[in-house]
Structures are given as structure tokens and as C-alpha cells.
Amino acid sequence: MPVFRRTKRWLVLLTILLMSSIFLTACNEPASILNTQGPVASDETYLFWVILVVASIVFVVVEGILLFAIFRYRERPGMPNPRQIHGNMKLELAWTAVPTVVLFIVLFFTIRGVLQVAPEAEPASANTVEVTAVGHQWWWEFHYDKYNITTADSLHVPVGTDIHVNLFSNNVIHSFWVPQLTGKTDVIPGHNNTKWFIANKVGTYIGECAEYCGTQHANMRFNVIVETPDQFQTWISAQQKAAVAPAPGSLAAQGQALFKQQCTTCHGIIGVDATKYVNTAVVCNDALPGSSPNNTTNCPLGPNLTHFGSRDLIAGGVLTNNKDQCNPNSPDLMQTCNLAKWLQDPQAVKPGNDMAIGQLSNDQIKSLVAYLESLQ
Numbered sequence: 001m002p003v004f005r006r007t008k009r010w011l012v013l014l015t016i017l018l019m020s021s022i023f024l025t026a027c028n029e030p031a032s033i034l035n036t037q038g039p040v041a042s043d044e045t046y047l048f049w050v051i052l053v054v055a056s057i058v059f060v061v062v063e064g065i066l067l068f069a070i071f072r073y074r075e076r077p078g079m080p081n082p083r084q085i086h087g088n089m090k091l092e093l094a095w096t097a098v099p100t101v102v103l104f105i106v107l108f109f110t111i112r113g114v115l116q117v118a119p120e121a122e123p124a125s126a127n128t129v130e131v132t133a134v135g136h137q138w139w140w141e142f143h144y145d146k147y148n149i150t151t152a153d154s155l156h157v158p159v160g161t162d163i164h165v166n167l168f169s170n171n172v173i174h175s176f177w178v179p180q181l182t183g184k185t186d187v188i189p190g191h192n193n194t195k196w197f198i199a200n201k202v203g204t205y206i207g208e209c210a211e212y213c214g215t216q217h218a219n220m221r222f223n224v225i226v227e228t229p230d231q232f233q234t235w236i237s238a239q240q241k242a243a244v245a246p247a248p249g250s251l252a253a254q255g256q257a258l259f260k261q262q263c264t265t266c267h268g269i270i271g272v273d274a275t276k277y278v279n280t281a282v283v284c285n286d287a288l289p290g291s292s293p294n295n296t297t298n299c300p301l302g303p304n305l306t307h308f309g310s311r312d313l314i315a316g317g318v319l320t321n322n323k324d325q326c327n328p329n330s331p332d333l334m335q336t337c338n339l340a341k342w343l344q345d346p347q348a349v350k351p352g353n354d355m356a357i358g359q360l361s362n363d364q365i366k367s368l369v370a371y372l373e374s375l376q
């Protein structure tokens with residue numbers, strides 16, 4: 001008997017600890033669905049709470065009755081056999097009707113939630129920003145057709161504005177997820193989903209791939225950078241500019257020459273080896289006439305680097321683009337600069353990725369860092 005009591009006390013303690021850790025940790029996490037910053041995520045989180053509350057009530061009531069029955073009616077020494085009964089119409093009806101009502105409550109809130117975030121609920125607005133998110137193995141490409149720009153790893157959007165996202169993949173299934181702004185939607189080859197969301201507050205939000213898509217699935221992250229409309233327009237204008245041309249004879253010019261030799265099979269820079277941005281969802285869509293899904297000349301394998309220096313992340317967020325640590329003349333370049341580390345051995349940083357660059361000398365890396373980071 002004392003053993004049983006001790007176990008019981010431990011069980012209660014363990015339950016309280018587990019519950020408190022759930023509630024204490026989840027609330028302030030940057031990528032938490034409980035800390036929402038937009039109506040779509042809020043509606044989804046509301047449904048989460050409704051189901052959690054209903055499920056908790058069911059859990060407490062059922063476990064309460066169970067524990068009460070176990071302790072109140074447990075066998076004691078010298079007790080006679082319990083009264084043998086068969087069936088109870090009232091009870092049978094009650095435990096059929098009550099769960100039915102409970103499930104209909106959950107169904108009501110689920111349908112309500114689905115309708116709140118459905119494509120039909122997208123607010124019609126002249127300001128809607130349309131963007132195509134392309135899932136690659138393993139990084140995200142973002143194309144703004146209206147502005148004719150393409151970027152990678154960071155999705156810039158204006159605050160308080162409807163963002164309409166076209167989801168495209170020509171490889172495997174990915175899933176687009178920004179926990180604080182919008183729930184997951186699969187990015188399926190041959191089946192182009194769309195979604196929409198609005199961000200209520202300026203800031204940077206973490207996005208991630210939420211469907212296992214290969215070795216580096218966990219390193220398929222992105223940032224959603226929510227800006228004021230003015231900042232967003234400034235960013236658009238900067239991205240629309242041609243790539244910075246390096247001064248003749250400079251280190252960056254050597255980097256550009258090296259880029260032309262080594263990198264143009266997969267990467268494009270407007271004005272260097274590419275003439276314009278392409279919409280991957282069009283040129284790589286085998287369902288559309290004139291597309292060439294397996295043609296790497298038309299269908300980009302790696303991110304367009306025209307404005308690489310303005311980005312925050314490298315290679316699907318596996319590294320940050322820490323420009324301030326990337327002075328090419330610093331003797332510590334290889335230790336401090338993430339871009340240098342990436343160029344030195346991309347397969348060590350992110351095993352399985354498509355970077356098939358030959359071994360570069362430190363001087364070559366220096367020149368590439370100088371060039372790529374100059375591409376603001």
C-alpha cells in the first residue's frame with residue numbers, strides 16, 4: 001500500500017511539472033502558434049484553444065469518474081461480492097448523447113475556423129500583394145510577378161496588407177508555415193495551392209517547411225520580414241535595380257570573374273549571366289505549354305543572387321548572412337564570415353545540398369565574398 005501511495009504522489013507531481021512546462025515555455029517562443037500576429041493565425045489558434053478546453057474538460061470528467069470509482073469502490077478486506085447488474089438505459093443514453101453534443105461543438109468551431117481562413121474569406125483589396133513561394137530542396141524562392149523581382153530565404157511583405165501566396169513545387173511536397181502569421185499549407189508538385197495571410201505588426205517572423213522533404217528538411221527555413229508600406233516600397237525599388245557592378249580591377253571584380261566561371265550553371269545575376277527574373281512557377285511548370293521543367297537554363301537550380309548582399313539568410317537559413325563579419329581583408333575571414341564558411345565547404349555546412357562548387361582557394365573565397373556581399 002505505501003508503495004502505491006508514493007507512486008501516486010510522484011504521478012501527480014510529474015503531471016503538474018509537465019503541464020507547467022507546456023504553459024510556461026510555449027508563450028514567448030518567437031515561432032509559437034500561441035503568440036499570433038495576424039488574423040489567420042489567430043483564428044487557427046482560437047480553434048486550438050476551443051479544442052484544448054473541450055478535450056481538457058472531457059479528460060478531467062472521465063478521469064475523475066474513473067478515479068472516483070477506483071478508490072470509492074475498491075475491494076476491501078472482508079467485502080462481499082458487489083451487486084451484479086445488467087444494463088442501464090439512462091446511462092447508455094447519456095454516454096451516447098453527451099459525446100455527440102461535445103463533438104458537434106467541436107465540429108461547429110472547426111467549420112467556423114475553416115471558413116475564416118478559406119480562400120473565399122480572403123479580403124478583396126486593391127493593395128493585395130501577390131507572391132509566388134517556390135519550394136526547392138531545400139530553400140524557398142519568392143517571386144513578385146507584379147514587381148518582376150525574385151528573391152530567396154526572406155519574404156518581404158507590408159504590414160496590415162493582404163498577402164496572397166501561390167505555392168509551387170516541381171520536386172517533392174513541402175509545406176509553407178509561418179507559425180505566428182499562418183498555419184501550414186502543403187506545396188504539392190502538380191497541384192498549386194494558394195493561401196493568404198495578414199501581418200498585424202512590423203517585425204521579422206520565422207517561417208519553416210513543415211513537411212518532410214529530404215535530408216535537409218529542417219534547414220528549409222525562411223524569414224517573413226514585415227515592413228511599413230514605405231519600407232516595403234523602398235525594398236521593392238532596391239530589388240528592381242540592376243546588380244551593382246564592381247569597380248574594374250577590384251577584389252569584387254575578381255569575384256565576379258570567378259562567379260562567371262564557376263557559378264552560372266545554377267545561379268543567376270541580372271546583368272551578368274541573366275537578363276531577367278523568371279517566375280519558376282511558370283517556366284518550371286510541366287503542366288504549362290512551353291515550359292521546360294528539367295532544363296536548368298530556364299529552371300533555376302540555385303537562388304538568383306542579384307541582390308544577395310541585402311539578404312539575411314544563406315542557404316535556407318542554415319547560416320545567417322553576417323555581412324559585418326565579412327570584411328574580405330580580415331585575416332579571420334574564414335572563421336567569422338558565414339558566407340566564407342559556406343563557400344569553403346557547402347557540403348559540410350549543409351550535407352546533401354546542390355552546391356557542386358569545386359574546392360576554392362582562400363583568395364578565391366575572399367574575392368567571391370567581396371563580390372557577393374557588395375550586391376546590395
Ligand code: CUA
Pocket residue numbers: 135136138173174175209210211212213214217218220
Ligand atoms: Cu521542404 Cu520540408
